Amino acid sequence: MIKKVIVGICLLFATGTFAQEGTASPYSFYGIGDIRFKGNTENRSMGGLGVFTDSLHINLQNPAGYGQLKFTTFTLSGSYNTSDLRTNSGDGKARRTAVDYLALGLPITKKLGVGFGLLPYSSVGYKIQNIETSEETSITKSKQFFGTGGVNRAFLGAGYKINSNLSVGVNLDYNFGEIETTSYEFWNTIQYGSRELNTSIIRGLSFNTGAMWNKKVTEKLSVYASLVYTPESTLRLSNVRNIAIVQERTNSNPIVIGDPQEIDVADTRLKLPSKFAFGAGIGEANKWLLGAEYTFQNTSNFANRFQDISTGTYENSSKLSVGGYFIPDYDSFTSYMNRMTYRAGFRHENTGLVIADKSINDTALTLGLGFPISGSFSNVNLGFEYGKRGTKALNLVEENYLNVILSFSLNDQWFVRRKYN
Known part of the structure; x- marks a missing residue:
């Protein structure tokens, strides 16, 4: 069945992945936008914990997990986001729907597995307005900022199971995308305003490596460990800037007056910072798991696309994830709810x-449910993420958000040699 489903779903969702506006956060104004979570719905529902993998799910956080696959696995995820944006002077609401990932994992041999797919790496999607009025002169200055686009990532990886305890893997990523930002400025004493349009075409390669280890310590209990390292890489940005005179209109986009002028802007390079993640957990296979993971990223060397239009700076980022899952009775024939997977987690991140x-932090609580599909090894996963990012202090923005994530993990056996003709 999975062979018939994959082609149709890929064609339906691949185009949407490239074009979607996956965030409404004003903090996506900086850098190359919001960095999206690279992991499946199952991991995300456990606070982002990625220390555990099995034969039925693709672990997008650690390529060593490909070596654990026993079935061809196709997975697809989408999410719905609603955010309350608050400042000391006002508030607003925003909603977004986005495709989170599209991936396929293939077990080539009993020890070797490969995976490839497509996911968004970063998203830009903001609408900001700033109005300043001078009490002395009664002159009002209005600025409006809009941003769309982001960076997508196509990946190809392989994982190898060295022995029953240890697996290693590597992913090669091709990053591509386009970011468009527009700013308007109007003065109440001047008939026309100005518009600045910046467009960046983004390309670049990156890769990461990983290892996963597990060992039984008692008849039932096992311990797990995960290690992922992503070296520093470079993105190439082809930049174009366009300046125009515009006339402001009520309830409509400003209209361009005359011919826009293209301004020479140098092409730039951005370094994606190196990242290191280590996690550990303990649990009983197909029963329960409890673990924690710490991620460190050298973002202090990161820079904005254009240093002359962005004021934010960067420090090294870190994230702590704690979570786990529980299955009451994996083999239950009498109760469907006993065969379901229940997940929960917590994460705190310095972005x-x-x-x-002021450092911008992001804290969230997560919950998840895994629904097995009767008569197969496939499953449907539903996740919830409720969190807060930013602060109202210093006239900044506080975001209270809820993400609802839905994914499908479809499993089948390919490349099985026939015993009978």
Whole structure:
């Protein structure tokens, strides 16, 4: 069945992945936008914990997990986000729907597995307005900022099971995308305003390596460990800037007056910072797991696309994830709810972004449910993520958000040699 489903779903969702606006956060104004979570719905529902993998799910956080696959696994995920944006002077709401990932894992031999797919790496999607009025002169200055686009990532990886305890793997990523930002400025004493349009075409390669280890310590209990390292890599940005005179209109986009002028802007390079993640857990296979994971990223060397239009700076980022799952009775024939997987987790992240000398943090609680599909090894996973990012201090923005994530993990056996003709 999975062979018939894959082609149709890929064609339906691949185009949407490239074009979607996956965030409404004003913090996506900085750098190359919001860095999206690279992991499946199952991991995300456990606070982002990626220390555990099995033969039925693709672990997008650690390529060593490909070596554990026993079935061809196709997975697809989408999410719905609603955010309350609050400042000391006002508030607003935003909603977004996005495709989170599309991936296929193939067990080539009993020890070797490969995986490839497509996912968004970063998203830009903001609408900001700033109005300043001078009490002395009654002159009002209005600025509006809009941003769309982001960076997508196509990946190809392989994982190898060295022995029953240890697996290693590597992913090669091709990053591509386009970011478009527009800013308007109007003065109440001047008939026309100005528009600045910046477009960046982004390309670049990156890779990461990983290892996963597990060992039985008692008849039932096993311990797990995971290690992922991502070296520093470079993105190439082809930049174009366009300046125009515009006339402001009520309830409509400003209209361009005259011919826009293209301004020479140098092409730039951005370094994606190196990242290191280590996690450990303990549990009983097909029963329960409890673990924690720490991630460190050298974002202090990261820079904005254009240093002359962004004021944010960066420090090293870090993230702590704690979570786990519980299955009441994996083999139950009498109760469907006993065969379901129940997941929960917590994460706290220093995003690395610093505005007005204030670090922007992101904290969330997560819950998840795994629904097995009767008569197969496939499953449907539903996740919930409720969190807060930023602060209202220093006239910044506080985001309270809820993400609802839905994914499908479809499993089948390919490349099985026939015993009978």
